[in-house]
Amino acid sequence: MTTQEPQQIRPLGVAMIGYAFMGKAHSNAWRNVASYFDVPAFEQKVLVGRDRVQVADAAARYGWAESATDWRDVLDRDDIDIVDICAPGWMHAEIAIAALEAGKHVLVEKPLANTVAEAEAMTRAAQAARTRGVQSMVGFNYRRVPALALAKELIAEGRLGTVRHVRAAYLQDWLTDAQAPMTWRLRKDTAGSGALGDIASHAIDQVMFLLGEAVTDVSGRLHTFVSSRPGADGPEAVTVDDAAWASLSLTGGAIASVEVSRVATGQKNSLRLEIYGDKGTVLFDLEELNGLGFLDATDPVREQGFRRILVNEPEHPYMDAWWPQGHIIGWEHTFTHQIRDFLLAVSQGSAPSPSFEEGLAVQRVLAAVEESASAKSSTVQLTAPV
Ligand code: SOE
Numbered sequence: 001m002t003t004q005e006p007q008q009i010r011p012l013g014v015a016m017i018g019y020a021f022m023g024k025a026h027s028n029a030w031r032n033v034a035s036y037f038d039v040p041a042f043e044q045k046v047l048v049g050r051d052r053v054q055v056a057d058a059a060a061r062y063g064w065a066e067s068a069t070d071w072r073d074v075l076d077r078d079d080i081d082i083v084d085i086c087a088p089g090w091m092h093a094e095i096a097i098a099a100l101e102a103g104k105h106v107l108v109e110k111p112l113a114n115t116v117a118e119a120e121a122m123t124r125a126a127q128a129a130r131t132r133g134v135q136s137m138v139g140f141n142y143r144r145v146p147a148l149a150l151a152k153e154l155i156a157e158g159r160l161g162t163v164r165h166v167r168a169a170y171l172q173d174w175l176t177d178a179q180a181p182m183t184w185r186l187r188k189d190t191a192g193s194g195a196l197g198d199i200a201s202h203a204i205d206q207v208m209f210l211l212g213e214a215v216t217d218v219s220g221r222l223h224t225f226v227s228s229r230p231g232a233d234g235p236e237a238v239t240v241d242d243a244a245w246a247s248l249s250l251t252g253g254a255i256a257s258v259e260v261s262r263v264a265t266g267q268k269n270s271l272r273l274e275i276y277g278d279k280g281t282v283l284f285d286l287e288e289l290n291g292l293g294f295l296d297a298t299d300p301v302r303e304q305g306f307r308r309i310l311v312n313e314p315e316h317p318y319m320d321a322w323w324p325q326g327h328i329i330g331w332e333h334t335f336t337h338q339i340r341d342f343l344l345a346v347s348q349g350s351a352p353s354p355s356f357e358e359g360l361a362v363q364r365v366l367a368a369v370e371e372s373a374s375a376k377s378s379t380v381q382l383t384a385p386v
């Protein structure tokens with residue numbers, strides 16, 4: 001009689017594609033997540049990039065066992081279970097669809113894709129993969145800011161009552177200087193859009209996440225203030241927006257304004273959210289991410305006023321894993337929380353959020369902003385100065 005050997009469960013093998021800014025942020029999270037959270041065992045197997053020397057150097061510094069230059073080779077490997085895509089947006093669809101078809105769980109940086117068509121194809125691939133137990137998620141990391149997770153809880157508990165309007169702004173200034181050089185983020189064919197896809201995607205995702213609602217209509221405006229920038233071979237046309245504005249209607253009746261810019265001089269990385277309900281308000285600023293402003297309009301009027309909740313207690317989302325109360329966390333921790341949630345979903349066989357469907361919903365709003373911005377009929381011309 002033969003006895004059945006217990007099945008050896010090996011650690012999940014992780015591959016990451018891309019090692020620039022986002023690859024560095026995700027790598028840091030992969031590197032430290034198991035030190036703070038109970039997550040299934042995994043190994044940082046391979047980092048993929050096009051430049052053999054640079055990717056080898058990044059792999060050594062960021063804790064990856066090996067490096068490779070062709071992502072297709074990595075998808076063929078049986079020891080890879082998870083693919084984390086941090087490559088530029090124009091590569092997301094091809095890599096994510098191939099990875100899902102190869103049976104790999106996929107985490108992809110935001111925005112999901114450069115176009116709605118790509119996002120739809122990715123979502124179809126994710127839905128098919130999900131029926132085979134293969135999970136997928138899009139990296140809107142700000143959902144994992146403890147203060148914003150708390151804001152969502154307060155809104156879901158009805159502490160704000162009926163939400164009437166939302167102000168969402170994401171302002172940066174790294175393109176203020178007209179001599180700032182061209183990058184892939186300034187070309188439509190590689191980035192899809194400018195401030196719109198890069199940072200309005202975060203703001204729009206937050207509006208839908210916090211309210212738990214969908215967008216029903218959109219009015220938008222885009223503008224490029226610096227239309228040409230120094231390229232490798234001389235001046236090159238900028239083919240994306242520097243700033244975008246939109247107003248959105250939500251299914252629950254609320255109206256949201258969204259304002260984003262990468263030429264907002266002096267603003268470094270300011271994602272601000274203000275949610276106004278008939279029973280209360282919450283205020284958030286990413287540059288002060290450990291705090292949440294809250295006004296409870298059901299308090300006696302003579303005691304009312306904004307309180308600042310320091311979101312540093314073990315009772316707050318994610319915080320019991322970190323430091324004793326009152327010891328703050330930073331931007332990079334949101335990526336650690338993201339990896340933690342993704343790993344738990346993969347190991348439990350449950351679908352993580354934000355799903356590709358949620359990424360597609362953001363993509364449709366981005367496309368609607370562009371459509372509205374290009375439709376002359378949405379702009380009323382004033383013939384004489386008012
Ligand atoms: C660049 O503008 C950028 O790094 C975005 O791509 C990120 O998603 C955002 O978190 C910070 O700004």
